[in-house]
Amino acid sequence: METLGIDIGGTKIAGGICDEKGNIRCLQRVPTPEDAADINAAVADIYRRCKGEGDIRAIGISAAGNIASDRRTVSFAANLPAWHQYPLADAIEDLVGDGVKVIVENDANAAGWGEYRFGAGRGTHNMVMITVGTGVGGAIIVNDRLVRGGFGMAGEIGHIVMVPDGEACGCGLFGCAEQYASGSALERFAWSAARRQPNQSEHLLEACEYDRSKLIGPMVRDAAQQGDPTANEAFNLLGEWLGRLMANLSAVLDPEAFVIGGGVAEVGGMLLDPARAAFSRYLQASMYRQHPSILEARAGGKAGIIGAADLARDIDLARVD
């Protein structure tokens, strides 16, 4: 059975026909319109352009937002106010017709499912994907199923509180993992280190013109690669916290693998090596148990498309968990 996977991102909508091996055909890309109705039309248009190429029976949509347990409604999307209790699957089924069914999945979950089925997590039964971007996203697979939780909010691992009274989080809490294991944490760590040791941070400080508000993650990466000790210190500290976060998640879920994705993780070992070391230090009973693999994500930007398409595959069997 073939399905269409569509990833509605902040800047572009991408989609294509996916087979059962995770291959994409007929890949389409359009800029994301600002309006909800225009987004629907763009999705329908991708469907129309693909429908001659395969027998599409269902569409899986990856969307940035909280998705209700029915997997059809967007409860809330920070970047698109119109998507408040919005019946996205209904709207697209109406436009598309042909009896094609639609399901909607949170983008982190769709990407995590893509990695589990076709990427770095393939072959595991219990996996956690951690997306290290501006914030920290998560997707959890347990017993070969995606974990949505009772109310659709599972996997918000960026809001585990790791430091009581710690750095203020945008969510209103203090000390969330998102403030310690994310790209914005990397910037904060780098700036703090540069503030304390400016003579060991020349690449970094010149790149951001000595202005905190201009400092962005890629500058830290470049400075680290050029040998700035403080930029390396920032990656080590980020890895330390990522390792602690994984150790906490292992205490709860004991997965066979962690898959680390997101833009910051593209540096590979510079982040994952200290993360692995810290994980071993902070894992309870570390000496007496099997350790999970800690892997780089593999499916990259297409994980959302192939994950959403795959989740739509068994749509006839789908029930509200």
Added chain:
Amino acid sequence: METLGIDIGGTKIAGGICDEKGNIRCLQRVPTPEDAADINAAVADIYRRCKGEGDIRAIGISAAGNIASDRRTVSFAANLPAWHQYPLADAIEDLVGDGVKVIVENDANAAGWGEYRFGAGRGTHNMVMITVGTGVGGAIIVNDRLVRGGFGMAGEIGHIVMVPDGEACGCGLFGCAEQYASGSALERFAWSAARRQPNQSEHLLEACEYDRSKLIGPMVRDAAQQGDPTANEAFNLLGEWLGRLMANLSAVLDPEAFVIGGGVAEVGGMLLDPARAAFSRYLQASMYRQHPSILEARAGGKAGIIGAADLARDIDLARVD
């Protein structure tokens, strides 16, 4: 189909025939022998005494220890050194004969499953049981299945690190949840409060004869009920941390219900009221989401028996997750 549920505890072994509604017949209790072979014999003896009363096709055993993914082998049991990589299911199947199958489950998991199927968690699909005893135990149900993790260690929620550099834990880490949301935390909180305000702690200090090493949880409970302000402060602080722990678990799992069991939780509202209040304060996006129920455990001391028996029911379908 009827099965036998047996709970091998530190002081006694209890078991009986369980039907599909969680009722126990033919309940047997014997003191726990010290020797592994004698334990096996005691289990076989309970089987023999029950076998005339029903058509027992499988035995589910609840045991304190780490259970391997095969659900047949005890990897490690802190209180019974002989149970090191011990093939408990094999040993009992050999003794019992009759083609009866045996599965073994960790005691916290068995009790959690009992609460999920027949107790406070009945009707949920995603549930977390937290056992507040000397330590903190956990059992996790996701999508109607028990979560064992990739290597059988899931649910060790007492070792989420909640306070970096915090109170030393017996496991070698610092700041584990077990040091903040357990009965031993209650004792520590009570002693500290009494140390600071002895004139508000007379009941408590007299009960323990002004000796830290004699202070035990029930004394704190009694002093709180008699009106010692510091004993109440200790329960409030314990509830605060229990609430924070649940908020962290909701970030990961978003369950429909938390079921709180264990000896310390028997005080009910004295612990659960502050825990509920703290949970709401520390839950991310608290105003914008459905909250789980926070419930007292109901099945009590029999949760392990009925849980283990129920897990044995679908043994023919069982596979290594």
Added chain:
Amino acid sequence: METLGIDIGGTKIAGGICDEKGNIRCLQRVPTPEDAADINAAVADIYRRCKGEGDIRAIGISAAGNIASDRRTVSFAANLPAWHQYPLADAIEDLVGDGVKVIVENDANAAGWGEYRFGAGRGTHNMVMITVGTGVGGAIIVNDRLVRGGFGMAGEIGHIVMVPDGEACGCGLFGCAEQYASGSALERFAWSAARRQPNQSEHLLEACEYDRSKLIGPMVRDAAQQGDPTANEAFNLLGEWLGRLMANLSAVLDPEAFVIGGGVAEVGGMLLDPARAAFSRYLQASMYRQHPSILEARAGGKAGIIGAADLARDIDLARVD
């Protein structure tokens, strides 16, 4: 002996003749020029306007910056780059002539000395002043003398680390007292609380137009006075941390009084009541020792003038500590 006290602030320079009782005559105020030489000229001008009114033998200057141990040189001033290793006392003595001697003191120290000699701390021998403004400043009096430390940097109490891995501080460290007991902490606490409970923060959120970057301390004060629960929560939390900071300082210095000044402290009991309560909870051996007084500053904006003038009084006796 009469002296001239001059307070060089960020927006205005103020000064006048001070007698031995802390009274000011001939008070002058001018806007602060941007240039170092113009500042010197403005100070000399104040001297000339006052000199007919009294027998001025010395000038004490309060300046925002790090002052060297010689009490004549500004090592560094964040807001005036030209004051880098700047011989301020020399420059002004040259301009003023008449054999008048000049000493320079850090502004927090000058104000603290003013409170100690003529304000809330009068009659004590050991006192700590805490200035709760945008940041946290301190001045320490021990054995009736101002504490400058070995290198002139004593009293930087805003940089005691109170929360390891806590909120990033502008100084490059994490978790400094300045991030927990200051006006900017108040804003952060208020925003976080409002983010979590927007329906209890209407006054505050309307005042800042739902925009974090527009939220300032006075809005929190007004909202608290109008009954916003979250604004009150923010003051309680600020008081909690101020109390903890004082408890830490009592462990080191055991002063007879804390004097709390700065713009945020003008709310009085709304801050000081929770601070006093927290102080008692966090003071070691609280039940067994005498507690210091925790007092509102009294000399207000003139503390710097009268403090600097008084420090100049015994200039002939002055030596480098």
Added chain:
Amino acid sequence: METLGIDIGGTKIAGGICDEKGNIRCLQRVPTPEDAADINAAVADIYRRCKGEGDIRAIGISAAGNIASDRRTVSFAANLPAWHQYPLADAIEDLVGDGVKVIVENDANAAGWGEYRFGAGRGTHNMVMITVGTGVGGAIIVNDRLVRGGFGMAGEIGHIVMVPDGEACGCGLFGCAEQYASGSALERFAWSAARRQPNQSEHLLEACEYDRSKLIGPMVRDAAQQGDPTANEAFNLLGEWLGRLMANLSAVLDPEAFVIGGGVAEVGGMLLDPARAAFSRYLQASMYRQHPSILEARAGGKAGIIGAADLARDIDLARVD
């Protein structure tokens, strides 16, 4: 002017005649009696044995306990209940006669004064002594005078809270410096590390017979010297916290020197090297200021005698601070 210095310790009383250069003549040692009156008699006996050897005009006593501001009364002594509001100076002046004056000083303060006057701190004007023993003691010199505080409790630096909600302290607070920078912290760190990595801790675990309650500081020292990685890790961690404590104290006092004494500090560089490194990392504005010296104590076990004797020297000038 010669004075007698006497150090009343838990196991022995030691004393002798001290000259103005810190030399001791006629050194006497006796076991410490259990009874207050017998202690007084033992002190008087030392006086009598020494009096022929010099012109003793005053006696300075170093005593473990809280000393009132009059420097004559023991307010409280943990190890000698009879010393509760006990007029020790009166009692000894009565026994000794000859018009000899007595002053009493807290033992940490006396030792700190000894180091300041004749030991490692000689030549400084602002010094902090930190005694790293079972607990953490402190003595503070500011502007060439001992800091007793308003009520005699200054210098209790072991009770600065360094980790909110951290390790429970015997005082009833949580997270005191005493729990992180002391010999008992060393034991805890070593045990935790050994618990996590037993195969790297053979020397240590064998020395304590795998029993936490038998593990003492000297075993950690020996294991570290024999190359146990976890014992070294424990010293590094202890040094890290000692460095953080000194950085906090520099924020308040900015001393010219820290003098580190106590039994644990006798290992020298094994503790002081990581402490110095951490101090530099945690010192605010580390790059822009002069750093204090961090020195090993030099006067050793005699610091209390020569310090107390020296404090008695200017007794005629003494006043209640």
